[in-house]
Amino acid sequence: MTTIPITRALLSVSDKTGIVDLASALAARGVELVSTGGTAAALREAGLVVRDISNLTGFPEMMDGRVKTLHPVVHGGLLAVRSDPAHMAAMAEHGIGTIDLVVVNLYPFEATVAKGAPRHDVVENIDIGGPSMVRSAAKNHEFVAIVTDPADYAVVARGETTLDERKRLAAKAFAATATYDAMIASWFAFADQGEAYPPTLPLILERPVALRYGENPHQSAAFYHHRGPSAPGIGTARQVQGKALSYNNYNDADAALALAAEFRDAAPTCVIVKHANPCGVATAATIEAAYAAALACDSVSAFGGIIAVNRPLDRATAEAISGIFTEVVVAPDADEAAQAIFAAKPNLRLLLTGALPDPARPGREVRAIAGGWLVQSRDNGAVAAADLTLVTKRAPTDQELADALFAWTVAKHVKSNAIVYALGGATAGIGAGQMNRLESARIAAWKARDAADKAGWAAPRTVGSAVASDAFFPFADGLLAAVEAGATTVIQPGGSIRDSEVIAAADDAGLAMLFTGMRHFRH
Numbered sequence: 442m443t444t445i446p447i448t449r450a451l452l453s454v455s456d457k458t459g460i461v462d463l464a465s466a467l468a469a470r471g472v473e474l475v476s477t478g479g480t481a482a483a484l485r486e487a488g489l490v491v492r493d494i495s496n497l498t499g500f501p502e503m504m505d506g507r508v509k510t511l512h513p514v515v516h517g518g519l520l521a522v523r524s525d526p527a528h529m530a531a532m533a534e535h536g537i538g539t540i541d542l543v544v545v546n547l548y549p550f551e552a553t554v555a556k557g558a559p560r561h562d563v564v565e566n567i568d569i570g571g572p573s574m575v576r577s578a579a580k581n582h583e584f585v586a587i588v589t590d591p592a593d594y595a596v597v598a599r600g601e602t603t604l605d606e607r608k609r610l611a612a613k614a615f616a617a618t619a620t621y622d623a624m625i626a627s628w629f630a631f632a633d634q635g636e637a638y639p640p641t642l643p644l645i646l647e648r649p650v651a652l653r654y655g656e657n658p659h660q661s662a663a664f665y666h667h668r669g670p671s672a673p674g675i676g677t678a679r680q681v682q683g684k685a686l687s688y689n690n691y692n693d694a695d696a697a698l699a700l701a702a703e704f705r706d707a708a709p710t711c712v713i714v715k716h717a718n719p720c721g722v723a724t725a726a727t728i729e730a731a732y733a734a735a736l737a738c739d740s741v742s743a744f745g746g747i748i749a750v751n752r753p754l755d756r757a758t759a760e761a762i763s764g765i766f767t768e769v770v771v772a773p774d775a776d777e778a779a780q781a782i783f784a785a786k787p788n789l790r791l792l793l794t795g796a797l798p799d800p801a802r803p804g805r806e807v808r809a810i811a812g813g814w815l816v817q818s819r820d821n822g823a824v825a826a827a828d829l830t831l832v833t834k835r836a837p838t839d840q841e842l843a844d845a846l847f848a849w850t851v852a853k854h855v856k857s858n859a860i861v862y863a864l865g866g867a868t869a870g871i872g873a874g875q876m877n878r879l880e881s882a883r884i885a886a887w888k889a890r891d892a893a894d895k896a897g898w899a900a901p902r903t904v905g906s907a908v909a910s911d912a913f914f915p916f917a918d919g920l921l922a923a924v925e926a927g928a929t930t931v932i933q934p935g936g937s938i939r940d941s942e943v944i945a946a947a948d949d950a951g952l953a954m955l956f957t958g959m960r961h962f963r964h
Contacts (some may be wrong), residue, residue, distance in 0.1 A: 443604035445584060447597065450542040451494075451515070452484070453477040453571065455549055456591065461487045463594040470600035475540070497879075519543065519577040521543070522582045524841035533865065540626055542597055542798045543578040543590045547571045547617075551624055555670065561635070568626055572618045582611035589617040620645050620668060624640035645669070655688045672798035674698060678771065679782060683790030686769070690747070693717055694769045696850045700854040701771070703823075704751050705797040708866075713737045715746045719872065721865035722851050729758040734867040737896055740765075747771070747792065753796060754779040763789075773797060798959065822959050824849065830935070831957040832944050835932045837953035840865075841907055845932040845955055846907035853961040859911035860885045860919070862903045862928060869902035870926070878910060878919040911961040913937040917946040924950045934960040 450472050454460050464474055464484050476484055477494045484491045499513055518540040532539070548568035558566075561641040578582070578587035586602040587610050588594065596606055623643035630639035640881040645668035651692030655662030664686075666676045675695045686694070697714040704710035704724060707896070711731035713721040720742035723734030729749050736743050746760060749771040756778035763772060768915035769790040772785070781792050785787055804819040826842060837845060847861035856860060856874035860881040863869060872881030885908075889901035904927030912919050913936045919941055920931060932949060 443608075444601055445541060445586075447472050447541040447586070449473045449475060449518075449538060449540050450544065450597075451475045451540050451542045451574070453480050453494075453574070454544060454546045454572075455568075456546045457483050459503055459591045459594050460484070463488075463598055464489050464491075466598040467542075467600060471935070472542075472600060501512075507628075507956060513537070515574065516577050521584075522579050523800035524580070540585065541577075542586045542588070543574050545575050546589055546591070547575075547621055549667065550621065550628075550935070554624075554628055563628065564601075568621070572621060574617050577612050579611040579614040582607040586610055587614040589614045615849075618760070624668070631932045637818075638816065650685075652688050653874045654687070656692075660688075662905065664691055672802055672804075673796040674798050675771070675792065675794075676790040676795045681775070681791040681793060682784060682787065684788055685767075690769050690790065693747040694749070694771050696854065697747045697769075698771050698794065698798070699800070700851065701751045702797040703800045703850050704851070705800070708749065710751045710863045711747045713739075713743045713746050714749070715742045718856055719851060719854055719868070719871060720746065721868055721871075724847065725757075725866065728752050728754065729761055732761050734759055735767075738868045738892055738902075739871070740892070740895060743767075753827060756782060759783055817934050820853065820960070820961060820963070823924065824855075824957045824959060829932070829957060831953070832935065832940075832956050833947050833952060833954040835948075835951060835953045837907070837955065841930040841953060842955075844907035845909065845930050848907050849961075850934045851956065852909040852911045853963070855911065855963065857911055857962045857964055859909075859961070862886070862889060862906040862923075862926065863909070864902045864904075864906040867902070869906050878914060879916075879922055880910070882908075882922035882926070884909075884921045886922065889926065901927070905929055907932060909933070911963065913922075913940070913960070914943045915939065917943050918951075920946055921950075924952065929953065931955070934958060936960075 450467055452460060452464060452474060453476060468474060468489055473490060475492045475494060475497050481491045481493055490821045514537050517532060517537040521532050550566045553563050553566040575587055575589060578585045586597055586607045588597055593610060623645045627644045630636045646665035647668055648663050648665045652662040652664060652666040654660055671677060673689055675698055693714050696717040697712050700719055701710060701712045708724045709728045709731045710724045711728060712719055713735050721735035721738035723731045724732055725731040745766050745768055747769045748767055752773045753774035755776055757847055759779035759782035763786055767789055771792045773796060774793050783789055801821050806817050806819050808815045844863045847866055848861045852859045852861040855871060857874050858878045858881045860872040862885055863867060871886035872885030875881040886903055889903040893901040906928050907930040908923040908928040910933040911932050915937050916939060923931060929952060931952055931954040
């Protein structure tokens with residue numbers, strides 16, 4: 442028999458949302474209601490007849506409610522295989538009745554932690570009886586329905602359930618207890634014990650979106666977000682318009698927003714990303730001017746790219762962006778005029794984040810490899826002028842120093858090996874993802890020359906620029922390529938066994954060179 446009538450229901454919920462309506466619907470169909478503590482009180486207040494759990498078990502609730510449902514009468518009624526004569530005989534012998542439906546949601550552990558409650562209160566909000574009933578009912582789903590989400594009350598309100606419904610509810614219930622236990626394990630590991638990398642790492646991921654495909658059409662994909670508090674970002678953004686985001690859209694938009702967030706307290710800044718690498722970044726007096734300068738760095742790569750800005754969008758900027766094909770635009774906000782301009786581009790995705798994430802926030806990054814996972818703290822490192830070490834005879838001018846710090850910030854978000862030239866608060870050329878640093882320097886310089894040709898400039902913007910390298914120059918050849926491109930200032934981590942050779946080459950060329958003592962590999 443796949444459809445089973447509900448004759449007795451056990452209701453014990455922390456969140457009372459909808460429980461009275463459900464209980465009323467069940468009672469109207471002759472279902473016996475059994476309940477505990479606050480749930481029973483709420484149902485009685487609504488005028489419903491409720492049997493206390495203590496009346497069912499013959500034992501009072503005790504120890505401040507810690508012990509109330511942990512009893513053979515409860516779990517026997519849930520776990521009995523009703524097609525097994527021996528199970529039914531045991532029930533009859535011990536006076537155990539069947540329970541056909543359990544409705545449980547657990548103590549608010551997550552909410553208790555989130556509000557900063559003291560340790561004692563957090564521990565007291567670890568539910569024991571609830572998860573036990575959930576697991577018992579879910580295991581015996583052939584005969585018992587388990588509901589852990591008020592959204593599913595309508596499924597059982599009619600007074601009977603099918604086997605397919607009980608299977609689905611059981612799967613959801615086990616996911617709920619797994620999530621609950623993972624939250625508890627995470628709190629003990631990170632908050633209570635202060636472990637950065639515990640022996641077991643619980644990850645709680647929820648899927649709000651299934652994607653059409655992954656990085657390529659033959660790959661399946663979905664978007665998951667982490668359960669609990671999170672920084673503002675692509676995963677929490679409001680999509681105003683456009684087609685559903687693809688796997689690549691999520692990845693590229695996140696890369697663009699992460700770099701824009703580095704400038705969240707700076708002047709108006711625009712970032713253009715293609716294939717998770719920035720192809721143009723600029724800071725200016727307005728977002729419109731910043732976009733124009735970022736686009737000029739590499740207008741070819743910007744076609745079909747992702748744009749992120751650190752200020753709300755206005756009409757003028759929206760009109761400028763609409764001049765070429767753009768996949769996604771990300772901003773803290775956009776005024777009505779800007780939204781109206783974008784509305785004429787129905788395929789363009791406009792994402793409003795409300796705020797920018799803090800680039801200095803802590804966190805973990807997880808990456809799958811064959812046979813395991815790599816976990817590291819996110820790269821939230823940054824340097825200021827006071828952190829830099831001058832290693833050459835010539836010191837940078839104020840403008841060169843500003844350009845060096847700008848280039849260094851951008852290089853943090855460029856795939857290694859990364860070389861970034863910057864001039865006047867805008868990228869001049871970007872070399873990304875090459876197997877050696879010399880080639881990255883050459884590619885960045887070539888891109889700058891190409892941009893100058895397209896714009897009709899007298900010289901590429903690498904002339905007089907600052908150049909950043911995400912890791913040290915292992916040889917002087919990469920630095921000499923920057924000299925050839927016209928750079929006058931270099932910023933790099935230092936730390937090579939050939940630093941003295943590189944410093945000597947910089948001095949010979951009359952460059953200013955600064956060491957950060959920090960590298961930014963991005964693989």
